[in-house]
Amino acid sequence: MSDAEGKILKIYDKSKPEDEDLYDTRYYLHWAWALVAVLVGLVFWLCIALVNAENQRYALMTNKCADPLFKGEIDRRCLLTVDSRPHFWEHLWYGMSHLKPERPAETPARRR
Template identity: 65%
Template sequence: MSNVEGKILRIYDKSKPEDEDLYETSHVNHWAWGLAVLLLGVVFWLCVALVNAENQRYAMMTNKCPDPVFAGSIDKQCLVTVRSRDHWWEHLGYAITHVSPEGPPKPPVVRRH
């Protein structure tokens, strides 16, 4: 091998990929991102369930699904398909901001002198 060939081989020898680090992977980020995606899916599922529950609650409160046969009853088939508000985000916003149920009105406080 000549001196010129040796110089060329040394130049190209530095450009070879390192085989030691070629197959090294880390699973730490996969677990974190997997857990984040799973929790995001659970939050989405809970929001959908909350919107459906608030839709039916508001429909029953405003009497949007009365039973045509029995007075004072609720048509359960109507509750499945009713749209009691215009948009789903109105149900979600109301349900998130009103956590405790609304009770009967409290009597006024009478103070005696």
């Protein structure tokens, strides 16, 4: 390289952008998508837990798991396998739409 070329390269060397201070954003996108995947998994897991809890609650409410030997007791094995409503989405819908438990119907003796 000649001296003239060296001087020209030295002049234009300062017009180059500074690469050292730039950040690579693709790693931030990995973190964001990983966070989205974790949150979707958490929502999915909570929906499954809600369906199971509502299934057991409704089976207890409708007395589907009464113990045949001991009156007034609950068959705990039945609670693990009972299907108290035809589809799981009915449990999910009821659990999502009813945030407070229903009040029992008032009888004439309760009204005072």
